[in-house]
Amino acid sequence: MKILSAVVLLLIAVGAAQAQTVSPIVAEFQAKKDVGPTAEGQIVVRNDGLQPLIATLDPMSFNVTSGEGKQSFYPLDETVSVHFDSSSAKIPPKGEHIFSYRATCKVAPCWYLTFVSMMNLRPKGESSIAVALHIASTTYIYGKTPVRKDEVAFSWQGSDLHVLNNSRECVRGASLEAHFSDGRVQKFKSFPMFPKGYAGEERTFRFSTKPSYVTLKFPKFTLDSRQQ
Amino acid sequence: MRSLLILALAWFSCPLMSHAQIVNIGGGTSSIFGAEGGSATIYLPNSETRIGGGLMGGRPIFGLTETTRLHGYDLSAGDLTLPASLPSDFSGGSGFGFYGRGALIHEKHERGCSDAPRPALSRITGYTGIHCSGDELVVFAGVTSQFYGFPMTFGSESRGHGIALLSYERTLTRHWMFNSFEVASARQTSIQSLSWRYNDALRLSGSAGVGNSKPYAGLLFDLRQKYEVLKIGYGRSSKDFRLLTLPNALLVQNTGLSAQASVTPYKWLGFTGSQIHYQTPLGNSSLHSTVDTFGSFVSSRAFDLHATDFIGTSSGHRNGGQEFGGGIRLLSDAVSIRSEYSSSAYGHILLNTISERITQRFRIAEYINTTASGTAVNIGGSYSGNAVSLNLSYAQEFFPFTTGKNPFATTLTASISIHIKNASATVAVLANPGEHLSYSTYGNTYAYGPYQGNEAGARPRSLGGKYVVTGLVTLPDGSPVQGAAIAITDRRNRTVLVWTDGAGRFEAHVRSAQEYAVAVSLSDFTAPETYAVRECPAMVKASSESGLGHEIRIVLERRQ
Numbered sequence: 001m002k003i004l005s006a007v008v009l010l011l012i013a014v015g016a017a018q019a020q021t022v023s024p025i026v027a028e029f030q031a032k033k034d035v036g037p038t039a040e041g042q043i044v045v046r047n048d049g050l051q052p053l054i055a056t057l058d059p060m061s062f063n064v065t066s067g068e069g070k071q072s073f074y075p076l077d078e079t080v081s082v083h084f085d086s087s088s089a090k091i092p093p094k095g096e097h098i099f100s101y102r103a104t105c106k107v108a109p110c111w112y113l114t115f116v117s118m119m120n121l122r123p124k125g126e127s128s129i130a131v132a133l134h135i136a137s138t139t140y141i142y143g144k145t146p147v148r149k150d151e152v153a154f155s156w157q158g159s160d161l162h163v164l165n166n167s168r169e170c171v172r173g174a175s176l177e178a179h180f181s182d183g184r185v186q187k188f189k190s191f192p193m194f195p196k197g198y199a200g201e202e203r204t205f206r207f208s209t210k211p212s213y214v215t216l217k218f219p220k221f222t223l224d225s226r227q228q
Numbered sequence: 229m230r231s232l233l234i235l236a237l238a239w240f241s242c243p244l245m246s247h248a249q250i251v252n253i254g255g256g257t258s259s260i261f262g263a264e265g266g267s268a269t270i271y272l273p274n275s276e277t278r279i280g281g282g283l284m285g286g287r288p289i290f291g292l293t294e295t296t297r298l299h300g301y302d303l304s305a306g307d308l309t310l311p312a313s314l315p316s317d318f319s320g321g322s323g324f325g326f327y328g329r330g331a332l333i334h335e336k337h338e339r340g341c342s343d344a345p346r347p348a349l350s351r352i353t354g355y356t357g358i359h360c361s362g363d364e365l366v367v368f369a370g371v372t373s374q375f376y377g378f379p380m381t382f383g384s385e386s387r388g389h390g391i392a393l394l395s396y397e398r399t400l401t402r403h404w405m406f407n408s409f410e411v412a413s414a415r416q417t418s419i420q421s422l423s424w425r426y427n428d429a430l431r432l433s434g435s436a437g438v439g440n441s442k443p444y445a446g447l448l449f450d451l452r453q454k455y456e457v458l459k460i461g462y463g464r465s466s467k468d469f470r471l472l473t474l475p476n477a478l479l480v481q482n483t484g485l486s487a488q489a490s491v492t493p494y495k496w497l498g499f500t501g502s503q504i505h506y507q508t509p510l511g512n513s514s515l516h517s518t519v520d521t522f523g524s525f526v527s528s529r530a531f532d533l534h535a536t537d538f539i540g541t542s543s544g545h546r547n548g549g550q551e552f553g554g555g556i557r558l559l560s561d562a563v564s565i566r567s568e569y570s571s572s573a574y575g576h577i578l579l580n581t582i583s584e585r586i587t588q589r590f591r592i593a594e595y596i597n598t599t600a601s602g603t604a605v606n607i608g609g610s611y612s613g614n615a616v617s618l619n620l621s622y623a624q625e626f627f628p629f630t631t632g633k634n635p636f637a638t639t640l641t642a643s644i645s646i647h648i649k650n651a652s653a654t655v656a657v658l659a660n661p662g663e664h665l666s667y668s669t670y671g672n673t674y675a676y677g678p679y680q681g682n683e684a685g686a687r688p689r690s691l692g693g694k695y696v697v698t699g700l701v702t703l704p705d706g707s708p709v710q711g712a713a714i715a716i717t718d719r720r721n722r723t724v725l726v727w728t729d730g731a732g733r734f735e736a737h738v739r740s741a742q743e744y745a746v747a748v749s750l751s752d753f754t755a756p757e758t759y760a761v762r763e764c765p766a767m768v769k770a771s772s773e774s775g776l777g778h779e780i781r782i783v784l785e786r787r788q
Contacts, residue, residue: 032560042588050250050271050674052650054711054754058729075731087735088727089614092650093250093674097614100588117730119711119754132710132754 020053021046022116022135026190028172029141037108037141043099045116047091056088057099058115062138064192064200073113079106082114091118108143109170109195140170140192147171149221152193159210164202165193171218173203178211186211255282256380256670260658265289265381278306280382289376289383302334307375307384310368311395312471315407315421315433316446318461318482318504326472328393329386330370338362366395372472379654380670389413391472407435411472415441419471429453440470446482457490465507467514483507483516499524517542531556548572561585575600577638579622589613595622597638606640617645650674693739695770697746699780701732704762708732709784711754716768717745725752733779743767748782759784 022045029039045055061077064070076082082103089097103112118133151167161178165171176188186207194200216223255266265282275296282289293306312326372388391413398406403424411417419437431450438444446463463483471481488502501522508515523536532555539548549572557564566581576599583593592609608620620642640659645652653671701712708731716736717723726736738744746768748761763783771778 040588050252051676052674054727056710056727056729058731084735086726086737087729087733090725092647092652093252095647095650095652098589098612115730117710121752121754 020048020118020133020135022137025135025137026172027137027139029139031108031141031144033144037105037110037143039101039103039139039141041101041103041139043101043114043116043137044096045089045091045099045118046096047093047118050093051120052093053091053118053120054088055091055097056117056119057084058117059112060115061112063198064194066199066202067204069191069200069203076112077110080104080110080112082112090121103139103141105141108141111138111140111170111192111194113138140172142171143169145169146220147218149218149223152216152218152223154214154216154223154225156210159207161205161207161211161214162202163193163205163216166196168195168197170194174217174219176205176214176216178205178207178214180209181212251675252672253675254380254670254672256668258378258380258666258668258670260656260666260668261378263289263376263378263381265378265383267291267381278382282381282383284376284383289381289385291375291381291383300335302332304332304334305330307373307382308332308368308370309375310393311366312409314409314419314435314446314471315405315423316435316448316461316463318448318459318463318486318488327373327375327384328368328370328388328391329373329384330368332366332368332370334364334366336362336364362397362399364395364397366393368393378670379668393472409437409471413472415470417470417472419444439465440468440472442466442469444469455492457488459488461486463507469507470509481507496528497524497526515543520548529557579638581622593621597622615647617643619643693737695738695741695772697736697738697744697768697770697780698778699734699746699768699782701728701734701748701782701784704783704785709755709759712759712782712784713749713752713754714782715747715749715752717747718742725749727752727754738770741770741772743769746780746782748784758787760787 022043024041024043027039027041029037029041031037043057047053047055059076059080059082060073061075061080062071062073065072080103082101085100087099089099091097101114113136116135116137118135147165147167147169151169152163152165152171154161154163156162161176163173163176171193173191173193174189176191178186180186188205191203192200193203213225215225250271252269252271253266254268257264261284263282263284265280265284267278267280270277270279275294277295278291278293280289280291291307293304293308295302295304297303307327307329309325310328310332369392371386371390373384373386374388375384376382391411393412394408394410396408400406403426405423405425407421407423409417409419409421417437417439419435419439421433421435423431423433425431429452431448433446433448433450435446436444442465444463444465447461449458449460451458461482462485463481465481465483469481482505484505486502486504488500488504490498490500492498503518503520506517506519508517518539518541520539520541521536523534525532525534527533534554535550535552537548537550539546541547549570551568551570553566553568555564555566562585564581564583566583568577568579568581570577578596578598580596580598581593583591585591590609590611592607595604595606595608597604597606606622608622609618610621611618620640622638622640637660641656643654643656645654651671651673653669655667655669657665657667659665697716699714701709701714703709708728710728710730710732712728712732712734713725714728714734714736715723715725716738718738719742724736724738726734728734736744744767746765748759748764750759750761753759761782762785763781765780765782768780769778
């Protein structure tokens with residue numbers, strides 16, 4: 001009976017864990033003249049499963065290493081303060097919960113992410129398997145001056161492309177397209193570039209062969225290696 | 229009659245519900261649809277049963293659908309939605325279908341899906357941006373039916389003919405795809421299609437065969453570029469062509485030459501235009517309708533402008549008009565001002581809307597509606613909370629097949645939704661000018677069997693407010709406990725239940741800086757192990773949200 005219970009629970013738990021969403025995945029804000037670097041937004045957690053879920057929010061700071069761009073997470077930096085209207089909630093089946101937040105930074109730009117952990121309630125009686133789903137919602141708060149085209153530079157080292165942010169601002173690359181001589185196109189999407197002096201000011205994109213040309217799209221401008 | 233229906237529903241539901249793990253039960257009434265009734269969906273680990281019943285226009289309706297998965301096949305029986313679209317259909321993207329009562333086998337092997345809507349595509353209404361390639365087989369045997377689906381119930385009447393259907397789609401190569409649509413009934417349908425696709429940017433499809441024993445041929449050219457979308461379709465068929473014979477005219481077919489184009493040379497500038505011909509079966513003949521639309525838009529983060537010309541022609545009657553509008557968004561979308569003007573041979577409507585964001589969840593709006601008969605000022609707004617959502621809004625709609633009166637009309641919609649635990653209830657009101665107020669009210673809830681989540685004692689609610697009770701839940705060695713449930717109760721015996729995060733921390737928002745009772749709610753844990761409470765303060769004083777150093781500590785120990 002216990003084995004049957006575990007099998008039934010696992011089937012339902014897997015089914016429930018497949019259908020949860022968090023939005024937005026990335027939220028971007030601009031510092032304002034009167035209130036400084038502040039973000040007021042909402043994180044919507046949707047439960048498309050058939051069981052109620054418990055969602056808990058866990059804001060954390062993160063860094064991206066220069067070069068390969070590997071992420072590392074650590075407790076929320078003291079310069080960032082995030083207040084949620086509630087930090088946990090029970091979400092009904094086929095329902096959603098809106099978490100409102102207000103984030104303030106001492107200096108701009110700043111960034112953090114909120115881990116949304118979604119877990120089933122523990123079943124009655126029988127021993128159980130814990131299924132937790134973690135989805136991150138990342139928030140960027142930019143300064144008042146957007147990054148200019150001449151502040152982002154790129155260079156080649158063999159077939160490796162190095163992109164460097166020389167500004168004091170954070171900028172999120174919308175996409176990078178590498179066009180090869182045989183007609184292939186390799187795409188990278190949504191990569192953050194942190195201000196000069198921070199880890200993550202430089203990103204390296206490795207290719208097996210050097211592309212004919214690359215285009216880097218940022219929110220306000222596009223860089224094209226053919227124009228260099 | 230109503231008692232009989234309820235008894236029938238209960239009789240069908242009881243044996244299934246006693247074994248069910250999750251049951252969704254709903255019901256309601258609607259004057260918008262002229263229907264009332266209820267439904268139950270019973271979820272078992274590998275199957276789903278849906279039962280509905282009620283009254284529509286005073287007539288009883290009943291529906292039953294059973295779906296199960298066996299060896300990679302979906303097997304269904306009862307009231308079903310069946311495919312009825314061809315790759316060459318101009319409006320096929322919206323997924324035409326019909327209803328039947330019988331048994332169905334469905335098998336699908338997806339080889340890859342793309343979901344990359346380009347900017348220009350989003351200007352075309354109905355474009356979903358999703359295409360999957362692979363093989364799909366649908367086999368059905370039964371009778372066609374008239375289906376009624378409402379938020380509160382569903383049902384059907386089998387008034388049609390016996391049919392056998394086979395729909396088969398096969399990806400031949402990377403670029404080529406073959407479809408076959410066969411229906412055996414009193415009259416025969418056999419239509420074969422071939423499609424050629426290049427990188428999801430260009431698609432050419434052709435179909436030919438007989439439908440309802442009458443010849444049919446169709447072609448579709450579909451080009452989707454980053455800045456341009458062009459879709460041209462041509463259908464040729466006799467007047468009494470039908471894809472299949474149905475009791476009611478549900479299947480609308482595109483006929484003649486239809487075209488739809490969208491160009492966005494810049495992010496902020498775009499043009500759209502379309503002329504679409506429809507053929508709707510009507511008894512032994514067909515109703516021909518045409519909708520022409522030509523428009524343009526200019527938009528930026530702060531403002532937008534648009535202008536559209538509509539012409540609708542149906543049975544030789546022509547009606548149309550123009551619509552112009554624009555809006556500006558101020559103070560990071562805190563205030564938005566919009567004006568929409570529509571004009572036709574029957575008059576004009578000017579609708580000005582000023583909307584203010586009061587909080588992140590609450591907006592209010594003022595509507596100033598000017599027509600030939602005068603000016604009216606109305607107040608609306610919306611609130612989207614987790615327990616309650618409210619909406620009261622006015623919108624200008626174009627009704628293309630209206631004859632003898634203004635095809636533009638301002639409609640009022642109002643709705644309130646309430647969510648309590650796993651139940652929700654909605655009341656919606658719709659008011660069209662010159663018509664009675666109509667409404668829908670419905671609700672549903674979930675019930676759980678013995679293997680499902682522990683529902684006892686769960687009282688998640690927010691006490692709201694700017695004060696906070698925070699704490700840390702750990703084991704005796706200091707390691708955090710994630711998913712521990714803590715109950716915070718105020719002097720009026722109102723309780724909020726909160727859960728710990730990955731660091732073992734919890735936070736409860738409360739209205740005042742009074743003392744609150746703290747308790748560990750062991751039955752509401754999400755953590756899989758069993759725990760006992762070693763240390764927990766009985767009372768805690770809430771601090772202001774910005775306050776520091778008021779974190780309480782709760783220590784648990786694991787039980788074997």
